[in-house]
Amino acid sequence: MLDEIDTRLLQALQRDAHLTAQQLGELLHLSPSQAGRRRQRLESAGYIQAYTARLDPKRLGLHVQGFVQVHLSTHGPEHSKSFARLVNTRPEITSAWTMTGDADYLLRVYCADLPALNTLIHEILLPHPAVARVHSQIVMDQLKSDGPLPT
DSSP, X not given: OOOHHXXXXXXXXXXXXXXXXXXXXXXXXXXXXXXXXXXXXXXXXTSOOOOOOOOOTXXXXXXXXXXXXXXXXXXXXXXXXXXXXXXXXXTTEEEEEEOSSSOSEEEEEEESSHHHHHHIIIIIITTSTTEEEEEEEEOSOOSSOSOOOOO
16 A cells, blocks of 8 residues: 555656655655665565666657557467567567557557658568558657656
């Protein structure tokens, strides 16, 4: 069970994962050791899954962000596992979800340019035996980055 201090600690770490125990203690009005123990408890309990760096895709040469809806023709367990293996081997696919509704999967992709996106769709995704069709949408502008989770 999270208390109000835990919630504030999680909010602070979502804004800046580099905060030291000293800095967290100051923000939360705790001693550094108390703040550090709370952080460790939340890590051990699985509330904090990882610490990562958010990179700028454009600086890395990834100028096209898109969402690709994938519709399967066959829904057997082996086809689903095979498609999941394909998704996990492709670095351009940064996120993947199984969906309700018309599409079976939603993929978030980053590519260098439109020809690279075309290659991903026509030479990687569509040839998969379970894939019936794909529908892609190119991001024109991102109004809000993946933000912190509400706590």
